[in-house]
Amino acid sequence: DTAVSQTPKYLVTQMGNDKSIKCEQNLGHDTMYWYKQDSKKFLKIMFSYNNKELIINETVPNRFSPKSPDKAHLNLHINSLELGDSAVYFCASSPSLRRGGLRTYEQYFGPGTRLTVT
Amino acid sequence: AQSVTQPDIHITVSEGASLELRCNYSYGATPYLFWYVQSPGQGLQLLLKYFSGDTLVQGIKGFEAEFKRSQSSFNLRKPSVHWSDSAEYFCAVGARSGGSNYQLTFGKGTLLTVNP
Numbered sequence: 001d002t003a004v005s006q007t008p009k010y011l012v013t014q015m016g017n018d019k020s021i022k023c024e025q026n027l028g029h030d031t032m033y034w035y036k037q038d039s040k041k042f043l044k045i046m047f048s049y050n051n052k053e054l055i056i057n058e059t060v061p062n063r064f065s066p067k068s069p070d071k072a073h074l075n076l077h078i079n080s081l082e083l084g085d086s087a088v089y090f091c092a093s094s095p096s097l098r099r100g101g102l103r104t105y106e107q108y109f110g111p112g113t114r115l116t117v118t
Numbered sequence: 119a120q121s122v123t124q125p126d127i128h129i130t131v132s133e134g135a136s137l138e139l140r141c142n143y144s145y146g147a148t149p150y151l152f153w154y155v156q157s158p159g160q161g162l163q164l165l166l167k168y169f170s171g172d173t174l175v176q177g178i179k180g181f182e183a184e185f186k187r188s189q190s191s192f193n194l195r196k197p198s199v200h201w202s203d204s205a206e207y208f209c210a211v212g213a214r215s216g217g218s219n220y221q222l223t224f225g226k227g228t229l230l231t232v233n234p
Contacts, residue, residue, distance in 0.1 A: 004161075033221065041156075041206055043224040055221070090161060105150055105212045107222060109162040 003027050004110035006091050012116045013081055021076045021113045023091030032074035033092040033107065034066060043090070049074055081117045088112045120145040120213045124225035132233050133201050139194040139228050141209030150212035151192040152222065153183055157205045165207075168192060179203070204232045 004025045013019055025032065031050040037043050047066045048055045054066065063079045078085060091110040121144045131137055143149055150169050154162040166177025173185040183194045192209060206229050210222040 041227050043162075043208065043227075045221045045223070048221050092162075106152060106164055106167050108164065109154075111161040 004091055004093055004108050006089075006110040006113050008113060009111065010114050010116075012118065014118055015081055015083060017081050018077070018079045019081060019115070020078070021089055021091075021115070023074050023076070023110060024072055025091075025093040025108070025110075026072065027093055027095070027108060029093035029095050029108075030071055031094050032068070033094070034074065034076050035090040035092065035109075037088040037090060037112070039087070046076075046089075047074075078115075083117050086115055086117045088114050120149075120211050120223045122209050122211050122223055122225035124207075124209055124228050126228045127226070128229045128231070130231040130233065131199055134198050137194075137196045137199045137203075137230070139207050139209075139230070141192045141194065141225060142190050143192060143209070143211045144190065145211050145213060147213075149192075151183075151185060152210040152212065153177065153181070153192075153194050154208045154210060154224075155179075155205045156208065156227075162208065165194070199230075199232050201232045201234045204230055206230075 007022045033048045034046040035043050036046055045057050046060045049066055065077045066074055068074045090112045092107040094105055094107040123142045125140050152167045153165040155165050156162050165181050166175050166183055168175050168185045176182050181196050183192055185192050206227045208227045209225045212222050
């Protein structure tokens with residue numbers, strides 16, 4: 001059973017198009033994230049979200065927007081795609097539950113979506 | 119703001135050799151530290167984590183890491199590597215991102231190549 005899944009795995013599209021990437025987790029976590037991994041493998045947080053708070057990395061263009069229909073899903077919408085948006089996008093989730101008195105924050109990642117903008 | 123430095127971009131070792139991947143962090147409070155591994159074309163898999171307590175933590179696949187507060191380090195070790203350990207390794211520090219949310223800041227990764 002896949003813990004964090006993303007669709008599609010590959011996405012090729014033209015500049016100016018609008019696209020979405022879907023993410024689902026079946027771990028019962030209440031916090032989800034989107035990361036961007038550039039061509040040099042550098043991972044950067046884009047958003048973190050739970051049912052109460054959306055935290056946006058200030059460097060993320062407003063063409064990017066996360067949408068969460070329910071706790072198990074956090075989709076990424078991208079408007080007016082640009083060449084520089086080409087990257088691998090990872091979804092992740094984490095619990096924010098206390099285990100034995102200790103809050104744990106490990107994140108579990110999906111397989112990634114490779115976006116190519118031509 | 120927190121940051122993570124992985125000084126080694128690429129390390130090549132022979133199968134059966136010991137391994138140490140370096141990680142230094144900068145964070146004003148007690149850090150939550152993680153090591154992840156990414157195989158080619160795959161997502162990130164959690165190897166191990168440190169929250170508190172014993173500074174030597176054991177992870178999956180025979181990996182361990184030691185937290186040294188005085189050196190702001192969290193180096194990853196394995197006594198004997200296998201060719202299947204070839205992958206990209208990321209160190210990360212966890213910190214509050216605002217409100218009750220918590221986010222990871224990653225280092226730039228170390229590519230490990232294990233020669234058979």
